[in-house]
Structure formats: structure tokens, C-alpha cells
Amino acid sequence: MRAEDKVRGLSCWAGPVTVEPLGGGITNRNFVVTDATRRAVVRIGDDIPVHQIMRFNELAASKAAFAAGVSPAVLHHEPGALVIDFVEGRTLAAEDLQQRPMLEQALALVARAHREVPRFLRGPALVFWVFHVLRDYAGTLHDGNSRHAPLLPGLLDDAARLEAAVGPIDLIFGHNDLLPANFLHDGQRLWLIDWDYAGFNSPLFDLGGLAANNGLTAGDEDWMLQAYFGRVPDAALWRRYRAMKAASALRETLWSMVSEIHSELDFDFAAYTATNLTTYRAALAAFEESHG
Template sequence: MNGSSVDGSTARLEELLDSWREWTLPLRTRPRVLGRIQSGRTNCNYRLRAPGLSEDLLLRVNHPNPVRLGIDREQERRILSLTADAAIGRPFLHWDPGQRFVIFPWLPGRVWTPADLASPDQRARLWPLLKRCHRIVPAGPRRSYHGYLCHYWGQLAQAGEVDGTLQRAWREFEPRLRTFDQAAWPARLVHHDLIPDNIIDTGDRLYLIDWEYAAPGHPDIDLWSVDRAAVREPFVIEMMEWINGLWERLIRTS
């Protein structure tokens, strides 16, 4: 990363912090950055000391081009309210009208590791949250996985990031993806990105965070993230390999 990129990121962060009077929080003075949180690949996260509040805050600086990654910020906002009410996720404290950033309460815990996700004891703590999540049926249409992946595919093709081998695999996969989309499976609230980094353990309870890819979808996708043996729809396993594979290619071109 060159110096101008660093300066640009710093200037953007300072600009967001300068808006603290608009956050509708009882802050006495401008918050102070305690450090950047070294996790997450879509956004940038910072821990803030917040004069006037008894606890620290988390500032999430949003990805500048969410549509490119298939993120709907207004849908995320609605889902965050639903998951906070269901005691699954944390609430947001301030939502920037310009969609540049979000302020969350700081959760005093640790993020899970792959070892946590592989542990039967830890999974036993996680399953009840997923059950509560999958009982929620948000308003709006269910996700079209065909449309979602075609959105990724079109951007990669335009950027010249598709070779002959991948094209042949896509031509074989795409009709089956369309058929899956047209099947009559029941849509539920699905996180869609249930990696260890998105599970916070405070000791007393678990929180699922980073709901920006969430939508009404196929609940087996969250099962795939936790325990592939629990997946009941075999096509989900293949589809998730495509979603993650194209996302990795796309994020490298962002």
C-alpha cells in the first residue's frame, strides 16, 4: 500500500469522527481511536473511546462500493433490528444517513477461532442462535442465488478475470443453479457469512455480527458454515463453493 492510500484512509476516518455531534449519542467530546480491529475483509473497524459513555464504541467504516459485492445496506439495517430484538446480534447505535459508517456498542469478548467452530461443546452453544435466526422470515423476496452469482460473474468477466476452464465450469453449473432458484424451498433469515470472525463470545453468551450479506435464503447455507454433515440439500455445498470462489476473485479486483 502506498503512502497516498494510507493518507486517504486516515483523512476519511478523521472526517467521519468529526461528525460525532450528529450521532445522537450523549458524547461530551470527539471520540478517540484506540486501535484498528484486525479482522474482516469487507470493511474497516475501529475501537473508540467515547467520552460521556460508560463503554467503548465500535466504528465500522463501510466498504465504499457495497453494490459491487452484493450488499444492500438498507436491508442490512432492517435485519440488524430483527436480530437484536431476537437476542442474536448486537444493535447499532447510529446509522450514517450517507451509508458511510455505522456505530455499534463495543462487545467485551473474543472472536471465535476455527477450533471453536469445530468443537462439539461450542457448537452446542451456537445451534440455539441459528434456530432463532431461522425462525425469522424477513419481509421481501427471498434471495435469487442465480441473480447473485450472475452479478459476480458479470463483473469478473468484464474485468478479464475469467479463464477458459472457469467458463466451462460455469456453463455446466449455471443451469442447475437456475433450477435450484426456482425450487420451492422455504426461505428463512440466513446470515450467509458465518465464519468464526463473525461470532463473538463474551463468556456468558454469543453474538452473531456482520449481517451485511444476510437475506431471506436457504437455511442450509448457515448449516454448511458450521457443520457440513448437517446440510440436507446437497446442492448448497456446491453453490457455496462457487459463491466463496467468485467472491475471492472479486474482492481481489476491488
């Protein structure tokens, strides 16, 4: 069944519907639907085991995030489809988050999600441990005869060093995919969207991802760590943070490598891999230069 036909056939609509593709997604097929009473966003996608995406988890996290006041409401769900309240606004670009006022809003929203979402979470919960994800991605790439297979031994060695540097962690409930397009601004406030990868994690992963995915400066990072933790970051915190930032960039790189051979979406994953590999190498160099 075509994705658009599945959208039209959902049981939640009142009367005839208009269906418009919503661009920008690189994991799911998304649509804006208007019926007689409302507008909604529909996300079409089944479980994606190679990316450890489980839709029961996305649904539970999305409901909890709405209850926590950080995400739009879940209106309906059926197997392979999630219907979310439409919020008029625009998704951010990295350049938006490089501006301190917007970064302040984003960090406050992420911190609120870390604190509040687990209070409303129901049912089984997943852990998102990036170093397990990296090892699993490496196995998937090896099994799929990826063109990137020669890089894997070195990247896994890097990952082992980074995991050791991260050390013991505090546990929060993370979004774990803080790309700029997962922030939506309605003209008054920010919303956090797309909980595909949600799970318990270290806060450093979301902070590192926010920095790596949005090109934050060292000054931005210093401000971010002080604001989040309420203290001036010491050398130990910087070491753990820079290690997790590099791991976050490596995860996005391997995610793209896996998508090159498994995704059916029309997207230039090869170019995305190259961009993220450059980001990762810069993050790893910053870690090694500062901490050896």
C-alpha cells in the first residue's frame, strides 16, 4: 500500500481529507492532512530494526512529551502510523541555533524534557546507549558489505576509547536526535518533535548532539554546560562531554552509512555520510587535543 493511501485510510478522519507531503524527513514519510475539523501531521513508518527504532517506544515517548509540555499532542495511532497535532511554525536550521537567544530556548526545552518526560512515561522503556548503537551499526555495515567496511576497525577502536573516557553517567530520558529540524518554532515558543530514538541515556549525549549537529562554537558549549549543570565545567566534565560529543557525531555518521544500504527514501545519504564524517573527525580531534 502506498504511504498516501495508508494516510487516507486512517480511521480518525472526519469527512474527506486533503493530503500534502511534508518534506524534510530522512527516516519516515510525513504528511500534513486536513479534514473537516483539524489539521494534523501523519508520520508513516514501521519498526526499523537496523536503526533500533521501535514504534511502541516512539508512541510512548511522544505521549509523555506532550504531557510534559514539550511536544505537540498525539491524536491517533495505528500500526505504522502516528497522527500528531499540527503546529503552525517552522523547523529550525543550524544557523538558528547558533544564535544565543534561540540556543537558550532550545537548551531550556531539552532540559525540561530530560526532567519531565520520564514522569509521564508509561510501559516498557528503552535505553539508548550510543556505544552499543555504534557496535551494532558496525555489524550491520559488515553484514551488508558496505563500501565503508574498511573504516570500521579504526572507528570501533575510537569508540572504545571514547566510551572509556565517558565513564559513569547520570541517567535521564533523552531525545537522542537533536538535529535542527527536530525543533519547531511557532513564533512564540519552541517544540521538540520526532521521538524515534527516545530512551534513557546520559544528558551529555543530547548536549553533545546539540553542539555537533548545529555547529556550536566553543563559547556556546561553555555557556551550555554552565547553564545545564549550574556550575562552571571542570576538566573532568569537559573530557566526558567532548568524548560524548564525538560519539554523537560518529553515531550520525554510521547512521547515514547504514541508511545508504537500507533506506528507500530519496535522499543523498552518501553526501550526508561525508558531511558527518568530517564533523566526527573534527570532534575527535578536539577531544584528543584537549585530553590526549
